[in-house]
Amino acid sequence: MPKLHRVSGQEAIRALERLGFEQVRQRYPRAYEKWMDEEDDYLRCKHSEGFSTEELAEILHRKPSAIHSRLRRFGLDVND
Numbered sequence: 001m002p003k004l005h006r007v008s009g010q011e012a013i014r015a016l017e018r019l020g021f022e023q024v025r026q027r028y029p030r031a032y033e034k035w036m037d038e039e040d041d042y043l044r045c046k047h048s049e050g051f052s053t054e055e056l057a058e059i060l061h062r063k064p065s066a067i068h069s070r071l072r073r074f075g076l077d078v079n080d
Helices: 009-027 037-048 053-060 064-073
Strands: none
Touching (some): 053 064
16 A cells, blocks of 8 residues: 655645646647747638637647637637
């Protein structure tokens, strides 16, 4: 049986945050990473061609909420 040790509340919170972070990164590998100029260009181009937020999220390996935020940052409509 593994030996258990006591952790502080902050340590427990950080461990849970890491777990959530890792789960998100499994589905969206580029989540939380800095955007590259090429990604921004691609996002604007494909958005103008009518790609949905979900499609762009899958292609760019980003969370849909990150796609929404980035589109709003460029003053583009988010119509999904």
